[in-house]
Amino acid sequence: MAVDLTIMVVLLMLSAFFSGSETAFMAVDRIKLRQKARSDKRAQLARNILRQPEKLIATLLFCNNLVNVGLSAIGTALAIRLFGQEGVLIATGLVTVFLLIFSEITPKTIAAYYPNSIAVTTAVVMNGCIRLFYPLVRLLTLISSGIIRVLGVSKPERRKGITEEEIAFVIKAGAEDGALDHAKQDMLLGVLSLDRVLVGDIMVPIRDVVTLRLEAPYEEVFRVIQTHKYARYPVYKGDPTNIVGFIHALDFLLQARKESFQLKALLRPPHFVPELRTIGMQLMSFKKEQAHLSLVVDEYGNVVGIVTMEDILEEIVGEIEDEHDPQARWVRKTAPGRYSVDGRVSVRDVNRWLRARLPEEEVRTMGGLIQKELGRIPQKGDTVKVGPYQLTVEEMRGKSITRVLLEVRESE
16 A cells, blocks of 8 residues: 555656646747757757657657556555445545646646746756657657648648747837836837838928028028028929939038039939838948938839938937927927827827827828828818827818827727
């Protein structure tokens, strides 16, 4: 009897070991495991085991079922010797309770708390079990694979490494858990978005760009630079969209005033880029060309706006304001849950600044969002509802929305 009880205790412990190992390997944080594997051979072994999940699962199930069946058989035989035929029911009840408490719930709960530590600790033993039972496990795996093929279930292709979406999820999870503040989260997500955001999404429309006439006299150029204090100004000839180059304010200010002043002498060649180029590619282009400003053209070759190095950097670090930026704010809070927003600001920026969830897939600006929802040219006072947000046209210039009232109504 003592021998039987000893064997049952050993089998119960083995069952707990395999149950806990199963949970640990399935719940392991692979990023942390990869990092630990650089200095810990057991962690490297755990990673190798996880590269062949079929072998791991088959071995765990085989070993676990083997010890559980053995435990049940010995327990039943012992109970029959002590209690006769009634021992079958007694053994079934007791073995079930002991297996649930000591071999399932308890070890799996502990493994769920510390999956990486337990996976690394048990890796050597699990690797030995996989090697020891490989012939039998291989046979069982082949039978299982045959059944899976009969059922028409195909094996998915194995991914290599982690995806960009998973990295973004980790960043957001880190911010939610307090490991990252929202500013760092925005910057990291901004870097990941460089290959998804297009130049056309962040450009300044040509109608909002401060430009200079090619024929402008010295006084007019000086007055424009003094008023707006930008570093670069596109120059047009005839039509404002016919950009022939741009000047640098420093070039103009360093030049001595002459009676025969011609802006043409200060022109720098224009650099045109398609609006469908990603801002990641545009950033590389700025670095290669050692430029800071490019003219954006649509698919028909028409100039539709400008993009600067600062525009791209703002996608990563947020709005950059220096001592020469206009003081008018793009977004102004007027009351709790109420914001006055420039109609030209992008929906993406509003979502980032206000932690909002406005749709940004089909439109670029807040004014464009209202126009899309209305399905017509908006008028002052028009109101649309987008989820928990109410948007009202506050101001217009011609047919363009210049100011929007955004109200957050979460309770609706």
